[in-house]
Amino acid sequence: MQFEFLLEQVVNGLVLGGYYLLIALGLSLIFSVGGIVNLAHGAFYALGAYVCVELTKRLGFGASVVISPFAVALLGILFERFILRRFYTADPILSLLVTFGLAMVAEQAIRMIWGAAPVSTEIPQSFRGSVIVGDFLFSRYRLLILAVVAAILLGIWLLLQKTSFGRVVRAGIQKPDMVAALGIRLQPYMTAIVMLGVGMAALGGAFFAPITTVHPAMGAEIMTIAFVVVVIGGLGSFWGVVISALLVGVVRGIAIHFEPAAGEASVYILMFLVLLVRPRGLLGERIEKFE
Amino acid sequence: MIRYPRRTVLRAGAALVGASAFGFPAIVRAQAERIRIGHLTPLTGFLGVIGSYAQLGVKLAAEEINASGGILGKQVDLLSEDSINPATAATKAQRMLEQDGAVVLLGEISSASSLTIMQVAERNKKVFFSTGARSDALRGKNCNKYSFHCDIPNTVMVNAVGTALSQRGMVKGKKFFTLTADYIFGHDLLKAAKAFFSTHDANLIGDELIATDATDFSPYLLKVRQAKPDVVCCNLAGNQVTNLVKQYAEFGLPYPLVGFNLNTGDAWAAGAGNLSGTWPTVWYHTLANPASQAFVAAFSKKYGKPPENHAWIDYITLKLLAEAINTTKSTDSNELIAYFEKQSQFDIMKARKAYFRGWDHQLVQEAYPFTVKPKDQMKDQWDMLVLGDAVPVANDPLETIYPTREQNPCEMKA
Numbered sequence: 001m002q003f004e005f006l007l008e009q010v011v012n013g014l015v016l017g018g019y020y021l022l023i024a025l026g027l028s029l030i031f032s033v034g035g036i037v038n039l040a041h042g043a044f045y046a047l048g049a050y051v052c053v054e055l056t057k058r059l060g061f062g063a064s065v066v067i068s069p070f071a072v073a074l075l076g077i078l079f080e081r082f083i084l085r086r087f088y089t090a091d092p093i094l095s096l097l098v099t100f101g102l103a104m105v106a107e108q109a110i111r112m113i114w115g116a117a118p119v120s121t122e123i124p125q126s127f128r129g130s131v132i133v134g135d136f137l138f139s140r141y142r143l144l145i146l147a148v149v150a151a152i153l154l155g156i157w158l159l160l161q162k163t164s165f166g167r168v169v170r171a172g173i174q175k176p177d178m179v180a181a182l183g184i185r186l187q188p189y190m191t192a193i194v195m196l197g198v199g200m201a202a203l204g205g206a207f208f209a210p211i212t213t214v215h216p217a218m219g220a221e222i223m224t225i226a227f228v229v230v231v232i233g234g235l236g237s238f239w240g241v242v243i244s245a246l247l248v249g250v251v252r253g254i255a256i257h258f259e260p261a262a263g264e265a266s267v268y269i270l271m272f273l274v275l276l277v278r279p280r281g282l283l284g285e286r287i288e289k290f291e
Numbered sequence: 292m293i294r295y296p297r298r299t300v301l302r303a304g305a306a307l308v309g310a311s312a313f314g315f316p317a318i319v320r321a322q323a324e325r326i327r328i329g330h331l332t333p334l335t336g337f338l339g340v341i342g343s344y345a346q347l348g349v350k351l352a353a354e355e356i357n358a359s360g361g362i363l364g365k366q367v368d369l370l371s372e373d374s375i376n377p378a379t380a381a382t383k384a385q386r387m388l389e390q391d392g393a394v395v396l397l398g399e400i401s402s403a404s405s406l407t408i409m410q411v412a413e414r415n416k417k418v419f420f421s422t423g424a425r426s427d428a429l430r431g432k433n434c435n436k437y438s439f440h441c442d443i444p445n446t447v448m449v450n451a452v453g454t455a456l457s458q459r460g461m462v463k464g465k466k467f468f469t470l471t472a473d474y475i476f477g478h479d480l481l482k483a484a485k486a487f488f489s490t491h492d493a494n495l496i497g498d499e500l501i502a503t504d505a506t507d508f509s510p511y512l513l514k515v516r517q518a519k520p521d522v523v524c525c526n527l528a529g530n531q532v533t534n535l536v537k538q539y540a541e542f543g544l545p546y547p548l549v550g551f552n553l554n555t556g557d558a559w560a561a562g563a564g565n566l567s568g569t570w571p572t573v574w575y576h577t578l579a580n581p582a583s584q585a586f587v588a589a590f591s592k593k594y595g596k597p598p599e600n601h602a603w604i605d606y607i608t609l610k611l612l613a614e615a616i617n618t619t620k621s622t623d624s625n626e627l628i629a630y631f632e633k634q635s636q637f638d639i640m641k642a643r644k645a646y647f648r649g650w651d652h653q654l655v656q657e658a659y660p661f662t663v664k665p666k667d668q669m670k671d672q673w674d675m676l677v678l679g680d681a682v683p684v685a686n687d688p689l690e691t692i693y694p695t696r697e698q699n700p701c702e703m704k705a
Contacts (some may be wrong), residue, residue: 005514005517007511008513008517009510009513012510013510014507015509015511067439083389088472107381115596116343117340117344117556117559117560117596118340118530118533118559119560119690120537120559120560120561120562120565121562122540122563122564122565123540123560124539128540128541128543129542129543129545130542130544137513137542139509139517139538139541139542141541142509142541164499180518182456187565209539210532210535210537210539210541211534211538211539212506212507213314213340213506213530213533213534213537213560214403215339215340215530215558215560217335217336217339221504248307251490252510253510255516256499256510256511257510257514260499260500260514261473261501261502263502263505264321264502264504264505265502
């Protein structure tokens with residue numbers, strides 16, 4: 001029985017890891033392509049949640065959870081075109097400062113528009129409750145999230161590996177000068193990657209709006225765990241981030257099974273151990289490659 | 292494209308994220324012939340939401356006091372800042388007393404931060420009103436002469452909800468599973484809960500300590516299901532309560548969820564349709580008495596939303612402090628302490644007047660259990676709660692729900 005309970009925590013951890021992946025993968029993608037650590041990534045996550053709550057009042061939850069990431073991705077175009085683009089070749093300190101500043105501006109803007117008190121929304125009745133598969137209990141809603149994350153992951157992998165778009169992006173990551181010499185402008189590709197990255201963060205926010213507190217500082221909150229995932233996986237590594245997100249979820253679940261009070265600390269201990277043994281992160285040796 | 296070493300990028304990133312953890316001190320304005328009062332409350336972190344209500348409440352009180360001529364004919368100069376964490380709270384409290392010339396301090400919600408401010412108050416021999424902290428230990432073994440406690444302590448919350456649950460047959464012989472915030476407040480609340488369970492023949496079959504930065508409760512909910520309790524009891528605080536309530540509704544576990552601590556701000560954040568069960572509160576904006584309704588009207592007019600219980604408690608605390616200073620004609624801490632220790636009575640917008648108990652400085656007042664209104668009966672998004680009868684019942688002395696002198700190990704040093 002004890003072992004089954006542990007296994008249940010492991011499976012639940014994988015589900016949670018899938019959700020971390022939504023935020024961490026975009027962060028990693030933007031770094032790979034643009035060389036920028038986007039500290040404003042959490043702001044897009046928060047915006048995704050707020051836009052979803054706002055739209056739910058008019059369109060219902062189902063439509064909102066789809067529209068909100070697209071709306072935020074459109075905002076991502078402006079973000080890339082007018083802010084990020086100026087910093088691809090600049091000193092990284094500048095891009096860190098500007099994205100950090102933007103994160104604060106976004107948080108205050110949310111506070112001005114929606115107020116400091118949290119806003120709330122709820123899951124549609126049909127997605128409430130849990131399903132029992134074998135001996136394991138799953139939240140019906142989180143299974144839906146997991147399915148969507150898996151589909152997105154497959155989609156991104158196919159996009160990067162099997163399309164001409166992906167080839168240009170991968171080439172641009174490795175040899176941007178060569179791509180330019182071949183007469184290909186990388187900028188539209190950058191815009192697309194930023195849209196994809198912030199759109200995924202917004203989807204994460206929209207999905208979690210009904211089950212966590214939607215408040216102005218939620219973006220700053222999620223950044224810590226997103227960074228932990230990216231650092232463990234190796235910044236810029238596609239599969240590294242995937243494995244790391246799942247690992248972080250599972251380690252947290254196992255820690256809570258044995259020593260509940262250590263649940264939140266466990267992921268930082270994991271990060272510490274990984275960095276001690278492998279400072280580049282799990283799959284960080286092929287840094288800046290999406291293979 | 293020029294690439295910078297990854298380490299440089301990461302190091303700078305870590306430095307920036309780290310820097311954001313420190314607050315920036317407010318710029319101090321020097322003003323003569325004013326009474327300066329220091330207010331600290333968490334505006335960020337898991338208590339930040341309810342803390343921002345506290346700040347709105349105390350500001351409204353200061354404005355009203357100034358509009359009616361101030362205290363002893365002087366305008367009140369309120370310094371209100373984010374207390375951030377226990378260490379920063381103590382540093383800011385010391386600065387307010389030492390450099391800014393604050394004559395008294397008030398505020399706080401976190402029991403951990405309140406404890407450090409209490410120590411600063413004692414060292415500086417200045418009065419501090421701990422408005423929103425609920426840990427029994429603050430008015431128990433950690434009590435000191437300079438600290439006064441306005442909110443109901445954990446024991447009272449446990450008694451208020453426990454009594455309501457008992458009446459519904461949900462205590463005797465039942466198996467409880469508790470989820471507890473892993474800091475002084477949670478530990479203290481669990482202790483009070485355990486005392487209640489053992490005197491009422493209930494069994495505690497499991498307890499999980501949860502770090503205050505946890506936002507996902509799914510692993511804990513699995514453990515709840517594995518334990519198969521009769522009642523699940525939430526001993527969390529701040530937006531963790533909101534998160535738990537939402538995720539409990541998400542998982543749809545069959546065991547009733549109750550809690551010994553809930554602030555209305557967190558109930559509102561959970562939203563209609565997610566919250567259920569029986570909880571305690573110290574005040575709610577639908578309380579039907581003229582003083583309370585006048586406050587609700589003034590607050591709603593100014594801020595466009597009704598006040599939360601922390602807005603109320605910081606508001607009434609500054610008001611009763613002004614009353615005390617006007618009566619004693621002094622801002623001297625020792626004179627104020629003497630005045631409050633006489634158990635002077637104050638109108639705090641409840642049916643019965645309240646007073647600070649002389650020997651432990653606890654504000655003795657009514658409390659209320661509440662249940663949740665069905666969604667279709669709510670007038671607006673804030674009209675969520677149905678207040679139960681005030682505890683203690685009308686003819687019992689107020690002190691019956693508070694820890695007695697035998698139960699409370701407070702020894703005030705002279």
